[in-house]
Structures are given as structure tokens and as C-alpha cells.
Amino acid sequence: MKKKLFIPFIFSLLLAVLLVACGDESNSNDSNGGETAATDTLIVGTGADPTSLDPRKTWSGPGYSINSHIFEPLVFRKIEDGKVSIEGILAESFENVDDLTWKFTIREGVTFHNGEPLTAESVKFTFESILDPSFNTPMTIWLSEIDEITTEGDYVLYIKTKTPTRGLLSSLTQVPIVEPNAVKDLGDRFNVEPVGTGPYQVVEYVANNNVKLTRFDDYWGEKGVTENIEFRIMPENAVRLAALQRGDIHIAENISADKVNTVSDDPNLEMHITETLRVNMFVANYANEWMAKQEFRDAISLAIDRQALVDNILGGNTIAGSSVSPPGTIGFEDSLSIPEADVEKAKALLDEIGYDGSVIKMGGPVGRYAMDQQIVEATAGMLEAAGINVELETLEFSSYVPKMDELAYDIYYIGVADLTIDPLTHWKGYYYSDTAEGGYSNSEVDALMDEAIKTMDDEEAIELFKQIQKILYEEKPTFPLYYEPHMVGVRKGVQGFAPRLDEYIIVRDAFYKK
Amino acid sequence: MGRFIVRRVLQAFIVLIGASAIAFVLLRIIPGDPASMMLSENATEAEIEQMREEMGLNEPIILQYLEYIKQMLTFDFGDSISRGLPSMELILSHLPATMYLVFWAMIIAIVIGIPLGLIAASRKNTFIDSVVSVLALLGQSVPSYWLGMMLILFIAVQLNLLPTSGYGTGAHVILPAFTLAVYQLALIARLMRSSTLDVLSNDYIRTAHAKGLPGRIVMFKHVLKNSLIPTITMIGLQTGQLLGGAIITEFIFSWPGLGFLTVQSIQFRDYPMIQSLIIIAAIVFVLINLIIDILYVIIDRRIVVDS
Numbered sequence: 001m002k003k004k005l006f007i008p009f010i011f012s013l014l015l016a017v018l019l020v021a022c023g024d025e026s027n028s029n030d031s032n033g034g035e036t037a038a039t040d041t042l043i044v045g046t047g048a049d050p051t052s053l054d055p056r057k058t059w060s061g062p063g064y065s066i067n068s069h070i071f072e073p074l075v076f077r078k079i080e081d082g083k084v085s086i087e088g089i090l091a092e093s094f095e096n097v098d099d100l101t102w103k104f105t106i107r108e109g110v111t112f113h114n115g116e117p118l119t120a121e122s123v124k125f126t127f128e129s130i131l132d133p134s135f136n137t138p139m140t141i142w143l144s145e146i147d148e149i150t151t152e153g154d155y156v157l158y159i160k161t162k163t164p165t166r167g168l169l170s171s172l173t174q175v176p177i178v179e180p181n182a183v184k185d186l187g188d189r190f191n192v193e194p195v196g197t198g199p200y201q202v203v204e205y206v207a208n209n210n211v212k213l214t215r216f217d218d219y220w221g222e223k224g225v226t227e228n229i230e231f232r233i234m235p236e237n238a239v240r241l242a243a244l245q246r247g248d249i250h251i252a253e254n255i256s257a258d259k260v261n262t263v264s265d266d267p268n269l270e271m272h273i274t275e276t277l278r279v280n281m282f283v284a285n286y287a288n289e290w291m292a293k294q295e296f297r298d299a300i301s302l303a304i305d306r307q308a309l310v311d312n313i314l315g316g317n318t319i320a321g322s323s324v325s326p327p328g329t330i331g332f333e334d335s336l337s338i339p340e341a342d343v344e345k346a347k348a349l350l351d352e353i354g355y356d357g358s359v360i361k362m363g364g365p366v367g368r369y370a371m372d373q374q375i376v377e378a379t380a381g382m383l384e385a386a387g388i389n390v391e392l393e394t395l396e397f398s399s400y401v402p403k404m405d406e407l408a409y410d411i412y413y414i415g416v417a418d419l420t421i422d423p424l425t426h427w428k429g430y431y432y433s434d435t436a437e438g439g440y441s442n443s444e445v446d447a448l449m450d451e452a453i454k455t456m457d458d459e460e461a462i463e464l465f466k467q468i469q470k471i472l473y474e475e476k477p478t479f480p481l482y483y484e485p486h487m488v489g490v491r492k493g494v495q496g497f498a499p500r501l502d503e504y505i506i507v508r509d510a511f512y513k514k
Numbered sequence: 515m516g517r518f519i520v521r522r523v524l525q526a527f528i529v530l531i532g533a534s535a536i537a538f539v540l541l542r543i544i545p546g547d548p549a550s551m552m553l554s555e556n557a558t559e560a561e562i563e564q565m566r567e568e569m570g571l572n573e574p575i576i577l578q579y580l581e582y583i584k585q586m587l588t589f590d591f592g593d594s595i596s597r598g599l600p601s602m603e604l605i606l607s608h609l610p611a612t613m614y615l616v617f618w619a620m621i622i623a624i625v626i627g628i629p630l631g632l633i634a635a636s637r638k639n640t641f642i643d644s645v646v647s648v649l650a651l652l653g654q655s656v657p658s659y660w661l662g663m664m665l666i667l668f669i670a671v672q673l674n675l676l677p678t679s680g681y682g683t684g685a686h687v688i689l690p691a692f693t694l695a696v697y698q699l700a701l702i703a704r705l706m707r708s709s710t711l712d713v714l715s716n717d718y719i720r721t722a723h724a725k726g727l728p729g730r731i732v733m734f735k736h737v738l739k740n741s742l743i744p745t746i747t748m749i750g751l752q753t754g755q756l757l758g759g760a761i762i763t764e765f766i767f768s769w770p771g772l773g774f775l776t777v778q779s780i781q782f783r784d785y786p787m788i789q790s791l792i793i794i795a796a797i798v799f800v801l802i803n804l805i806i807d808i809l810y811v812i813i814d815r816r817i818v819v820d821s
Contacts, residue, residue: 049778051596059552133568136595138553141561191598207597207604208778209611209681209770234679234768235777242666243678398781402546405559428558435558 041228042494042512044505045240045249049208049233052191055176056130057137062253065505066211066231069224070113071176071196074104074123075169077421079501082328084277084421086169090118090177090197096456099164100147106155110220112179113201120151125180127159142171142420164454166461170422199224199508208233225496226511244269244489250512251497252489253505257314257371263489270490272499275318277326278417278484280369282362282379283430284477286439288410290360295353297476300411301339302346303386304379310482313374317487321480323469324431325423328501330458331465336473346386357389363409368397370485376413379481407437415484419502423465424453430478431468440477522807526800533796534586537789538579547571548595551783569595582789591793592786594779601790604775611681612771615764616756618691623698624749628742630699631706635741636733638711646703653700662693662766679768690767694760698752705748709741747806754802758795 050063055071058064074091077084088094091104110118127149130139145168148160161168182195192205199221200213211231215224232249234240237256244252245266255263255271263269284300286292306320319327322336360383364376373394380392395403404412416426432449433441445468452464472478486503496510549565566572573581585592591602634646669689670678676685713719714737722732757772764773772791779787 051778051782052598054598057598136565136568138561138565141553188593188599206770207607208774209768232680232768233770235774236679236766236768238663239666239679239766239768242671243680246671246674246678248678248680396781398546398551398783399544402550405550405562406545435560437559 040226041230042226042251042507042510043230043232043249044507045234045243045252046231046505047233047235047237047240047254050205050211050231051207053194053202053205053211054178054191055194055196056126056135056139056178057191059138061503062231062233065253066213067176067196068198068504068506069200069213069229069508070194070198070202071178072198073174073176074106074172076173077419077502079328082501084328084330084501086173086421090123094169097158099454099456100161102159102161102168104157104159106157107220108155110197111218112182112197113195113216114179114182115218116179116181116195118177118197119154120157121154122180123157123177124149124151125183126175126177129178129183130175139175141425142174145171164456166453166456167420167422167424170420170425174420200229203228224508226507229507241489244491247491250491250494251505251507251510254370255487255489257317257485257487260315260317260487268492270492272488272490272497273317274486274499274501275327275483276417276486276503277329277419277421277501278369278415278503279321279324279326279480280372280375280413280415280482280484281321281324282411282413282479282481283438284440284479285407285410285412286441286477287407288360290355290358291410292439293353294475295349296355297479299346299349299353299355299386300383300388301476301479302342302349303382303388304339304479304481305341305382306338306481307341309375309378313371313378314482314485318482318485321482322473324427324472324478324480325465325469326418326483326501329418329421329423331423331462331469333466333469333473336469339473339479343382343386350387355388357387359389359391361408361410362390362392362412363400363404364392364394364413365397365400366394368400369415370487372413372415375481379413417484417503423468424449427468431472436477438477440475442471442475445471518811519804519808522804526804529800530793530796534583534789534793535579537792538582539575541783541785541788542575542578546783548783548785551781552595586793591790594787595784596779596782596787597784601787604787605772605790605794608770608772608775611769612757612760612764612773615687615690615694615760615769615771616753618687619694619698619756619760620749620753622691622695623702626695627699627702628706628745630703631745632710632733632738632741634703634707635710635714643707646707650700650703650707653696654704656696658693658697658762659766661696662690662763665689665693666766679766681768681770690760690763690769693767694756694763698756701752702745702749706741706745709744710737713737713741750802750806754799757798758791 046062046065048060048062050058050066053066053070055067058067072089074089075086075094076089078087090107090110092107093105095103097103106118106120106123112118127143127146129135130137131143145161145163145165146159147162150158176196179195183190186193193202199216199219201216203212203214205211210233213229215227234243237254240252241255241259243249260271263271284291284297290296310316310318310320320338322338323333325332362380364372366373376394377392380390383390418426427449428435430436430438431440431445433446448464448468452461455461455464486499488499490497493514494510494512497507500506547566549562549569549571553562553565593599594601594604597604630646634643637643666678666689670676676688680686719732719736722736761773761777764771765777776791779791
């Protein structure tokens with residue numbers, strides 16, 4: 001009888017816990033942006049923390065997306081009808097004075113968020129600070145061709161390059177301009193309270209939680225539409241989708257391909273899908289005697305059914321790859337067809353060259369690209385079906401990159417984005433003899449690339465780019481599979497949002513109306 | 515007593531040096547480094563090598579370690595490579611979120627776990643005891659990853675009762691705290707049950723019953739007090755462990771605590787950040803152990819092993 005007292009004791013405790021819980025809940029629901037009628041804040045769920053808002057250090061997709069609201073570069077990509085070109089942003093105009101010199105006229109009347117005016121000096125400072133070796137930023141890659149930067153008056157800037165460099169404009173799209181005094185005054189704090197010229201300014205950045213932006217009223221151009229933008233950091237794909245379904249967020253980036261239907265079927269949500277400038281491909285490592293053989297690579301290409309990968313694993317949400325360059329970029333060779341898939345031919349070819357069943361080590365990342373692990377596993381299966389003895393390893397991206405760098409695999413998967421609209425930057429790492437990761441070497445390709453870098457005329461350069469693509473299509477130092485799809489889930493009621501070829505989420509023209 | 519404490523503090527210091535050395539070496543053994551992670555897919559090997567040189571990663575590991583120790587002695591724990599801010603500042607800004615989460619998780623675990631264990635023990639071999647045991651087993655076996663996702667899908671999305679994830683209001687802490695609490699709750703219930711059974715089999719309990727004390731008094735005054743001692747020890751240790759970062763739970767719920775920071779720093783191979791996180795986790799653990807040891811001595815003078 002006495003022991004029975006325990007039951008009421010437990011229940012009262014449980015009740016107390018529940019009451020506390022409910023109390024907490026009731027006073028928090030109003031602050032929940034998704035459920036109220038408030039339309040002044042647009043909330044975007046993003047997959048990774050930007051880690052620093054200093055755009056001179058940013059080297060990740062989510063970081064670029066956020067920075068695009070706070071900062072502006074001299075010139076930027078213009079995406080129109082699936083074609084990419086370059087337009088002036090903070091540069092009112094730009095011209096190629098001679099082979100080595102570019103002249104930029106800086107837009108007048110632009111102010112930074114702290115009220116300081118934009119001058120040629122701000123641009124010079126930004127570039128020089130990035131090039132300072134003690135600053136430790138990967139962004140030096142974009143500016144490494146620069147020899148000297150000079151200013152003339154407040155609004156004219158000259159950039160001299162070491163060699164004739166056709167890619168300079170492309171590279172400059174990746175370099176947003178910062179406010180020199182703020183950099184000097186704020187020191188470390190510039191990483192979290194940066195000052196730029198963009199249509200939105202930073203209110204608060206709580207690491208691993210969110211970045212809050214508010215409209216900058218003295219913006220020089222067309223002002224942002226929604227008053228506030230919040231980027232919420234939500235690393236887990238499934239949770240980001242759940243948050244979108246509940247209305248905690250309005251836009252969710254990177255919906256996984258197998259969840260696209262979940263979003264499309266939800267009456268409150270819609271999918272925005274585009275293929276991007278990222279080429280997802282396998283790279284052949286020529287250190288392996290078989291991979292170095294042209295016929296063996298031909299057989300691999302025949303064994304891979306690219307269209308099946310796109311249809312069955314990516315839900316048909318992108319297009320199969322033909323060229324090492326993505327469609328829409330300057331010089332994309334559209335006459336190339338998707339390489340044929342024919343297992344029987346592949347087998348015959350392997351027989352012909354006497355492939356002895358040696359192990360081919362294949363590597364792929366997990367969770368970095370859409371369905372990456374599944375794609376790599378399926379491809380391994382296709383190669384096995386053709387009789388190639390594949391040993392597969394898939395690893396979390398941060399463990400994968402170093403193994404890839406030290407060439408631990410005979411064939412490995414990677415997605416390379418051509419964000420600078422100049423293919424030479426990303427081709428250099430795979431097809432230029434001195435720097436090709438897989439060991440590919442072809443003096444003809446080298447000569448064409450050397451020539452293209454120096455060619456300022458677009459038409460001439462396009463011809464060179466096309467020739468290079470045709471050679472690579474035949475020789476197959478890499479196997480382009482498809483172009484990374486960009487899949488964004490959006491709540492109905494969000495207007496003015498469009499997914500971009502460059503995978504950036506830019507919502508300055510978007511707003512949410514319940 | 516004084517000598518005991520001094521000795522323990524000195525031991526703690528040695529533990530910290532050891533932890534820092536192991537962390538330092540391990541980090542440099544695992545594949546990858548901050549330079550390769552920073553540049554990832556868009557750079558050539560030469561560019562990565564240049565970055566390594568600039569970051570001082572090419573120095574002999576011993577020199578790097580000595581440099582690190584020298585910095586630590588001046589309480590300079592280094593700047594996070596990926597964030598550009600002092601690593602200690604980042605740890606301090608992520609600590610409150612973790613403490614908040616762990617506090618509520620332990621409250622839930624204690625408030626439910628202790629009574630469950632007591633009930634199970636007092637009704638040994640009954641249906642209720644079996645139910646509690648099965649639940650405790652389940653609670654210890656269910657992966658927090660799965661549990662967290664299910665809670666988000668059912669309670670947040672289907673029933674629309676709580677936010678899915680994130681940090682901010684009181685409502686945000688409920689699901690992650692519960693997810694984190696389930697394992698601890700099960701652990702506490704099981705330990706509580708077995709320690710209560712131990713106590714119940716003692717002669718003085720029989721005596722208490724024999725002299726006619728009501729069962730309730732026996733339970734609360736004699737049994738509970740004695741059976742709580744091992745449980746409290748464990749609660750202390752578990753809390754210390756969780757304060758180092760409830761990694762999976764924080765990651766799923768986008769909770770901006772030390773666990774999330776740890777995952778991210780490892781992905782970036784952010785050496786100074788990870789080293790500082792390990793040092794802090796070691797300090798917290800050592801401190802909690804020290805406090806527990808000192809508490810023992812205070813509670814029971816027989817424990818002073820020193821002669």
C-alpha cells in the first residue's frame with residue numbers, strides 16, 4: 001500500500017516537466033517566422049556555416065551565397081537564357097588597354113555600409129591585402145597573375161598582369177571589394193561584422209547558428225526587396241527539408257535527389273531545379289598502367305551509362321555530360337554527343353587489349369555532391385558488369401580530399417565548378433601537363449591552352465576552347481558524367497526566387513508572402 | 515586533505531600535457547591538413563604546397579609542438595584557421611548553448627530516470643520491473659541520430675508542436691534535450707535499479723522494516739540516500755562528457771554548441787581549433803573528476819588513500 005505512493009509521485013513529476021515544456025512553447029511560437037503573417041523576413045536554410053564573412057577568405061558555396069548580398073565585385077557573372085557573360089558591377093566600365101593592362105572605371109556615388117565612399121583605393125587595398133602572403137587565403141589563386149595595381153584619381157584603376165591573361169575578368173568576379181578602414185579598425189572582428197557595398201548589411205552572425213542581414217538603404221542600385229534576410233545554418237539535409245515542410249524556413253538549399261518528389265507532392269512547397277556550371281566526373285590516374293591505356297579508358301567510358309545515372313539516381317534532374325565544360329559557358333562545344341554506353345563493346349575492347357583483371361581502385365566522396373556516394377557505387381557496378389575488377393572506397397569529404405590529392409586511387413570522382421566562366425582555370429588542374437592531377441600530358445593541348453590564355457578576342461578563344469574539348473573528348477583523361485543539379489526547395493508564397501547556374505542562392509529580389 | 519588536493523592538481527596537469535600531445539600528434543597523422551581542405555577541389559598540388567608553406571605546416575612536428583606549448587603557456591590558444599578568430603573566444607561563445615542543452619537533458623534524465631529505477635527495484639521481478647528494464651535497454655540502444663530524426667518528423671512536422679531545429683527560444687531545446695536525455699535516462703534508471711537492489715538486500719533495511727517503519731520512510735530515508743551515491747558519481751561523469759559536446763544531437767538539431775563546432779573543425783582540419791576543443795574537454799573532465807574525488811573524501815574520510 002505504501003509503495004503505491006510512488007506512482008502519483010512520478011506522474012506529478014512528469015506533469016511538471018510537461019507543463020514547463022508547454023509553457024516554453026507557447027511564448028516562443030510568435031517568434032517563429034514561418035507561421036506568422038510577417039513577410040518582412042525571408043529565411044533561407046543553408047547547409048554549412050560560412051565560417052567567416054570576410055569575403056577575402058570565403059571558399060565555399062554557402063559563404064558565396066551569403067557574401068553576394070553583403071559585397072560586390074568589380075565585375076560579375078550575368079546569367080541570361082542559360083548563357084553566362086560578364087557585366088560591370090562596381091566597375092562602371094572596363095577595357096583592355098594593351099595585352100598586359102586593364103583599365104577599370106569605378107562607379108561613382110557608391111558607399112559602404114559604414115558610410116565611407118568606394119574609390120579605386122578601396123579596390124587596390126582589397127586586392128593587395130589578399131595577395132599579402134601573411135593573410136593566408138586561398139583567394140590568391142584568382143589574383144596570382146597580377147603584377148601591379150595603380151590608381152589614377154579616385155575612380156580609375158589600372159591592373160597590369162605578368163603575362164597576357166584572358167581570364168583576369170573572370171577571376172575578378174570572385175573577388176568582392178571590402179572597406180579598407182573597417183578592415184584596419186575591426187581587425188579580427190571583420191570576420192563577423194564585415195563592411196561592404198552590397199544591398200544588405202550584416203546585423204548579426206552567430207557562428208553555426210545564423211547570419212542576419214538587413215536592407216542597406218543607401219545602396220547605390222536597385223534596393224533589396226525583402227527587409228530582412230536570415231540564413232540559418234542547418235547541416236543535415238533531412239532536417240532542412242523538415243524545417244521547410246513545417247515553415248520554419250522559406251527556402252532550403254540542396255534538397256537531396258531522392259526527396260525531390262516529397263517536395264513536389266507537398267501542396268505548400270515547390271521545387272526549383274537547374275543544372276549548374278559544375279562538371280561531375282571521374283579522373284583517370286595515369287600512374288596505373290591500365291588507366292594510362294587509351295583503349296582501357298575507352299572501355300570504361302563505354303561501360304558507364306551516363307543517362308542511366310542521371311535518370312535513376314538523380315531523378316532526371318540534370319543532363320548527362322558530353323564535354324569537360326558545362327553548357328552555357330564561353331566556348332562550350334555543343335556538337336559533342338553524350339558518349340555511347342555499350343557493355344558488350346566494352347568487354348570486347350578489354351579482351352582485345354588483354355586486360356588481366358588487375359584491381360582498379362576507385363574513390364568517391366560522401367555527402368559533398370548530390371547523391372555522390374550512390375553515383376560512385378552505381379558506376380563501380382557498371383564497370384564490374386563490363387568485367388573490370390573495381391575496388392571501391394567512399395569517404396566523408398574531408399577524409400576523401402587528402403587521399404585524392406595523394407593519388408591513392410586509379411580512378412576518382414570529383415565535381416569541378418567553372419565559376420569563373422573561363423575554363424582555363426579549372427582545366428589547368430586536369431589537362432595541362434605541368435599541373436594535371438591524373439598525369440595526363442598532351443603537348444598539343446598544352447600549346448592550345450597557352451595560346452588561349454593569351455587570346456583576348458572571344459571568337460578566337462572560343463575556337464581554341466572547342467578544339468581542346470574535342471581532343472579531351474577523344475582521349476578521355478577524365479570522364480564527364482553530368483552537370484551537378486542544383487535543387488532548391490521553396491515554400492509557396494516565395495516570389496522572385498530563381499536558382500542559378502553557379503549554385504549561389506541570391507534572394508535580393510525575393511520575398512515571402514503568406 | 516591539502517596534500518591530497520595538491521597531488522591531484524599536479525596529476526591533472528600531467529593529464530593535460532598528455533592530452534595536448536596526443537591531440538597534436540593524432541591530428542597530424544590523420545590524412546589531410548588545413549591547406550588541402552581550404553583549397554579542396556579547385557587548386558593544383560603546387561598551390562596547396564605553397565599554402566602549406568605559408569601556414570607553417572611544413573616545419574618538423576616537434577618544432578610545431580614546442581611552438582604550440584610556448585603559446586599555451588602564455589594562455590594563447592591560437593586562432594581558428596577557418597574563422598580567423600581566437601579559438602578560446604569561439605569556444606566560449608559556443609559553450610553556453612551546450613551547457614543549456616546538457617542542463618535540460620540531465621534534468622529530464624534525472625527526474626525520470628531515478629524514480630523509474632527506484633520503482634523497478636522496489637517491484638523486482640514484477641511486470642513493471644520488466645517494462646522498465648526493456649525501456650531502459652531500448653533507451654540505451656536507440657541511436658540518437660534515428661531518435662532525433664523521428665522526433666523532428668513526428669513532433670515538429672506532423673504534429674506541428676515544436677520547431678524542427680535551431681537555437682533560440684525555450685521551445686527549441688525540448689527535442690534535442692529529450693534526444694540527448696534518453697540514453698542518460700536509461701543509464702540512470704538501470705544503475706539506480708541495481709544500486710537500490712544492493713541496498714535493499716542489506717541487513718539494516720530489514721532492521722528498519724522490522725522495527726515497524728513505514729515502507730515509504732524506509733524507501734526515502736534509508737534506501738534512496740544510499741543508492742544515490744553511485745548514481746550521482748555517474749551523473750557527474752556523464753555531464754562532464756556531454757559538456758565536451760553532444761556531437762550527433764547538436765549536429766542534427768543545428769544546435770550551435772561545442773559538438774557542432776567540433777565536427778566542423780574536424781572537417782576543416784582546423785588544427786588550433788580542434789586542439790583547443792580537446793584541451794577544454796580534458797580540463798572539464800579533469801575538473802569534474804577532481805571535484806568528485808574531493809567530494810568522496812568529504813563524504814567518507816575512509817577514502818583518503820594517502821598514508
